Each structure stands twice: as structure tokens, then as C-alpha cells.
Amino acid sequence: MSDAATVARLRARFPRAFGRPPWQRAAWALGCVAFVIWLGALCAWFDITPARLSRGVSGLFVILRLMVPPSPGAQWADILQGLAQSVAMAFLGTFVAAAIALPLGLLGARNVVVNALAHFSIRRVFDGFRGVDQLIWALAFVRAVGLGPLAGLLAIAAAEICVLAKLFAEAIENADPRQPESVLAAGGSRLLAIRFGLLPQVLPVLLAQVLYSFESNTRSAAILGVVGAGGIGLQIAERIKVRYWDEVSFIIILILITVAAIDFLSARIRRTLIA
């Protein structure tokens, strides 16, 4: 008997060993059909047609060709100032957010605020506000305090408070409970227990998180200008509007270098903090 015949005979006798059972195969097929229908419906809804795609891609190649070589343009001083503004916005915004988030993080930590309802509701508020993107804050602050980097600074601070408060609360919950307990046992008040038992433990962790959020805020500070909140984003949006593609690519490269430099610096500081 040949091998092929053996396999065929075995396949007939033990169909289960050679594949999924029929109901599973039917479910797979059904899933694939549903997926294709979903994809087709989305394409129809969003007007995604091959003609439109090919037109867009060819336009994109034209832009990419115009982007080389990058050029600083005539107003390179504005670009540098925008970059400095972005970094300053990120730095100050992160600092303000960290200063406000520290007490909030203490309130949200289970081992500091023992009341479960208070702790739960504070946490949910942090989670909820994290759903509001930084650009929404920026747009609102531009309406409130006017165009310029101040709006961006406030937007970064407002959006980052909730993120940092949540991270702080989690770090504080992971702290060793024996040290604050010993302060309490030695006759210290609850405030003293937090100051001398809890904070020294968690401070390096919190600082590392602040540095992380400074890195991520530098990235987002670079785009807040798109809605008028100052910084390099304003420069890039203006140049895209007038189609100075070589200057756009110059600014993008400049942002990449700045972000890489800040990442490097912050990683150095973090290493010395943790060690």
C-alpha cells in the first residue's frame, strides 16, 4: 500500500486528527465573511475607492519628492524659537502637573485614604479625565486665555495631572507599609508617617515617572501648536498650509533630534536616580 493511500485511509478513519471539527470550521468561515462585510461597509461609508487611493498616493509621492532636500527657509529663527517654546511648555507643564498630582496621588492611594468609596471615586475621576486628549484641552485653553504657548502649557498641565496622579497613586500603593507603621508606633502623626515613612521610599519612583512624562510631553508639545497653542506645531502647521514642504521636513527632522536628545538626557538622570 502506498503512503498516499495510507494517509487517505487514516484521514477517513480519524477525521478529527486532520483538522478542526466542522462547527469550528463553520464558525471560522462565518467570522471571515462577517469581517469582509465589515471591511466592505467601512470602505463604502468612508468612500475608500482604488481611484481615490491611487490619486492620494501619487500626490503623497510628489510631496515626498518636494521634501528633499530639507531647508531651514528664511524664517529659521522662528523655527528655533518655536522649538524652544515647545520644550519650555513641556518642562513647565510637567512640573506644574507633578506638583498638583502629588497630593492627588496620595488621596487616590488605598493605603493613605482608607475609605474605599472615596478612593474608588477619586480613581474613576482620574480615569475619566484621561480620556480627554491633550489637544482638546489645548483648544479649550486657547479659547480661555488666547493664542500662544501659555494655553499649551496649561493644556499639558491639565492633561498630565490625571495621568501622573494615577501613576503616583499606584506607586504609593506598592510602597512597603512597615516604615510608615514604625513612624506611627514611635508616636508620629499620620502626616509625619507619610512624610518620613512613605515619601522617601516612593520619591525616586515618582521622579522617574515625572521624567518619563516629560519625555512624552515634549512629543505632544510639538503638535499642540496645530490648534494655536504655541510651539513648533504652529510653525509646522503654517508651513503645511502654504506648502513649503522642504521646510516641513526640516522641522520634522529638528523635532526628531530634540526628542532624541531629551530622551537621552532623561534616561541618564533616571539611571542616576534609581541607582
Next chain:
Amino acid sequence: MKDGLAALETAWRARRRARLLAGAIVTAILLVCLAVSAWVSEAYPSALLAGAPRVGEYFARLLPDLRLPVLFAGTATQGSLAYWMYRLDIWLWLLFETSQMAALATLLGALPALLLCFPAAANLAPNRVVYSVCRRALELFRCVPDIVYALILVWTFGIGPLAGILAIALHTVGALGKLFAEVAENADMRPWEGVRAAGGNWAQAVRYAILPQVAPNFLSYILLRFEVNVRGATVIGFVGAGGIGQELYAVISFNYYQEISAIAVLIILCVSAIDLTSEKLRTLAIGRTT
């Protein structure tokens, strides 16, 4: 005994002085940095003092005008929930559109990331050149924020969701590709060696030795990215790339205060719901193998 105590005392004082000095230097540097950045970002005390009441006033106006006795009255009654959310059907549809944009963009971004991540993993790359080319390509995709992609793509693809989807997808390629490559680098190499020893080529080894190990983690990262992309899709409309962002931009620009808070609340609810669902799915995806 007494000498020992005195020595301890002096040593402690010296250490204390050194620590105070170091603390003072760090504080001084921090203060200088803060002052310089306040000056550069135009956060002058006068501007802050002038801005603070306006910020308070603005956000106070955003608060919905709800009155308890008529809370559940119809759309026509001022002070009811229905009056506040009077365009609920349109906003919910826009939110659905936003989530679908994010889903399609995540899918479109995950496919190239899946192709690029294996050559970008140090342990799987066929050679150094392919490895560094793929790594740099992923970095390039990741470094440009999606809103900048959207600004450029709106020029070539026209205003509408398509530009937003492609913009988010481009950024997703880089973000997911990096995470995928890191997962692949941590994969167990023994199945890989087994497939290669049995005569399988590179693609077969990736398919049968690595992919089954990493698929749950990949799925979990795709879901995580979907959550991030939903947030991104809510604002991508600010530059004309579709979704709820376009509507939000309009109501903020025209100072329709109540509508701003209504849309913001809907966005928060929608994002939280998607986060919770995706968190459940993620634990399911990872838990299935362990």
C-alpha cells in the same frame, strides 16, 4: 567611647552638609530651568494672573445647566438632560464613526508592523543590514505624530475620514512594530532551531516556530493600540480628518459652551467603555495560553 561618639557626630554633620549642598545645587538648577522656561513660554506672572480668572470663568460656563426638578423632562425644557444632549443621535453616530476609524486604522497599521517586526528582531533577522533597515523604518514611522501625518494627508487624500485613518495607521505601524519586535526577541528559540534543522526556510520558521508563541501578546498589543487610537481619532478631526473631532472643533470655535461639555462627557464615556472591554479581551487573549 566619648571619642567614638564625637567622631560619629562630626561624620554625620559632614554628610548632612554635603547633602544639603547637593540639594541646594539641584534646587538652584531646577529654579533656573523653571525661570527660563517660564520666560520662553510666555508664562509671565502678569499673564498668569490675567488668565486665571478667565480660565475659571470659561470652565464654569462649560458646566451643564441642569435643574433637578426638570432633569428628565423633554428636549424642549431648559435644564433637562435631554436639553443638554439635544444632538445625542448625531454625536453617538459620530463617536461610532470615530471608533470604526480607529479600528480600521489599527488593522491597517498592524499588518505592515507584522511583516516588519520579524526582520527587525535581533534574534530572527537574516542579517545586520536587513535588521537595521527595518528598525530605522519603524522608528521613522513612529517618530512623526499622527496629527502631523493627518495635516499632510488631508492635502493629498482630501478632507474626510480616509486621511485620518491613513494618518493613524502610519503612526501605528511604527508604534506596534517596535513592540512586536521586542516580543519576538523574547521568544523561545528552540522551536525555531527545530524548524530550521528540519529544513524549513526563514518564512516557515517564523510562521510555525515564532508566530504561535507571540500571537497572544501581539493580539494584546493590538488591542492596547486600539485604545490609544480611539483617543487619537477623537482629535484627528481638528485638522479636517473626520470623526467627532470635527464637530468638537466647531462647537469649541463657536463657543457653544454646553455642547462642549456634552461632547466631552460622551467622549469620556465612550473611551472608558472601550478601555474596559479591551482590558477584558486582553486578559482573555493572554490568559488563554498560560
